[in-house]
């Protein structure tokens with residue numbers, strides 16, 4: 001299961017950043033000739049409009065002009081021109097730059113239907129700002145580099161398979177020869193617009209006439225019936241037809257299941273061949289990855305995904321430097337939520353997280369003991385061992401891993417089969433997404449729009465404060481009353497109901513992330529300065545989740561949003577966090593700011609930890625509902641103000657570049 005999509009709402013902030021007084025940017029030198037016409041945000045926006053695989057990563061030398069060393073070539077575009085050669089721009093770059101300058105002058109306007117469609121498509125593209133995920137693999141061992149190069153080729157094949165599944169491939173020939181339409185079609189995996197202001201606009205489509213795509217998993221004519229999923233579910237052969245790794249085809253007027261490996265034989269065999277090629281590049285130290293590639297190649301030929309899962313589950317952050325997952329997994333793109341979409345995640349294990357896990361492991365029993373003492377009976381200390389997720393740095397995401405907006409930042413797999421049934425799957429947390437300079441600027445802007453100057457100054461670009469709270473959050477899932485804990489034979493989901501149980505479990509984990517910081521200071525693992533920066537980072541995290549709203553469309557609790565509101569409200573009640581409606585924000589642009597009273601944090605976090613721990617230890621549903629109600633509902637927490645300030649920032653989507 002994909003457990004989260006980052007609500008990152010970044011900012012087109014060329015104008016705004018100059019005001020961030022605590023981070024002055026170098027004054028631009030006089031514009032350097034012909035490449036200084038467009039600012040960085042405009043270059044990157046125009047490249048998307050023109051479907052160009054180009055990204056201006058940073059104005060490193062601050063001269064206001066794009067330089068050869070500042071350009072990245074993006075993956076997963078239809079073309080791959082070389083923008084630089086020998087440290088100089090190529091003729092292709094010159095032409096691209098000229099077209100970007102011309103495109104920036106176009107102000108889309110209404111007119112006939114086609115003009116309105118094109119204007120809507122540009123609006124769809126412009127609302128989502130690309131943010132860079134860059135990996136420098138040039139330092140890897142030679143064999144690993146060759147394997148990585150092969151994975152990048154496999155990523156393209158997976159994109160193709162996924163485009164067949166979504167129905168995009170069947171419509172590709174109908175996209176007009178207009179770069180913006182092509183770009184939107186590529187990013188959105190089909191003609192439909194996807195950005196917040198245009199997704200419901202009937203005129204917004206990458207193809208004139210806005211044809212409705214049909215997924216490949218079911219016969220075309222079946223999909224004309226809006227209730228076709230329900231009709232399939234009622235059939236006696238529903239289980240076979242709706243299995244995750246088969247498509248439904250028609251044979252003599254009857255629907256039959258056809259395995260993916262038969263339905264997509266040729267492109268899947270091509271993937272298998274390339275995976276086997278990659279195997280031979282790996283050294284003996286990557287044996288578990290070698291074994292997985294072998295098993296995955298088999299699965300792409302014989303559809304035996306369970307065997308691939310067995311090999312995959314044997315890999316971990318200790319025995320491989322890489323995280324690779326390839327195959328059909330999630331069902332989000334399927335209209336019936338049954339068919340698994342093809343994806344490939346290729347990442348590196350984050351070395352900083354491994355080092356911190358090593359530092360925390362000797363403390364795991366002490367953490368459990370302190371939590372058990374805080375909660376008291378009926379909860380009793382038990383022997384614990386951290387089962388932590390793999391913390392990974394994404395190199396590339398392919399297929400279903402690359403939604404039109406945002407990105408997956410955590411995932412547990414597989415969804416089916418013995419490995420899943422026996423809880424032998426793997427969970428990952430993506431640690432490098434939204435860590436690029438633009439996203440960091442967004443985080444800085446967000447803090448400056450909600451915190452006072454003193455608190456905002458403690459937000460840094462460093463990864464460590466966020467990584468530390470993430471590790472502690474995941475560790476705390478293993479501590480105190482956990483998933484196997486029961487009172488009178490009742491587990492937490494039986495006692496509280498699914499959504500409230502998840503909210504409490506996530507609240508426990510995220511409160512542990514704050515509570516245990518103090519223990520780490522006392523044991524000399526971290527200093528008080530890092531503790532404060534981690535508090536500030538956790539508050540920023542909570543703002544983002546509050547802004548997503550407390551309830552789903554069908555009225556279910558959103559666990560992360562609700563826990564964020566509970567934490568903010570509880571910390572306010574304890575005086576650790578103060579909302580001052582008259583205070584100036586760090587940016588100076590708004591009235592009404594949060595202030596952190598750090599001396600009160602350890603006691604406040606301990607109190608909340610105790611309360612949540614006791615609710616879980618007693619399965620006390622009434623107390624849980626009272627706690628949630630106090631902060632999720634009503635205006636104790638200024639949710640509307642937080643939401644308005646967070647949502648000022650536009651949405652983003654990662655784009656990928658790799659140096660090999």
Ligand SMILES: [Zn+2]
Nearest residue numbers: 473477506509
């Ligand atoms: Zn969690």
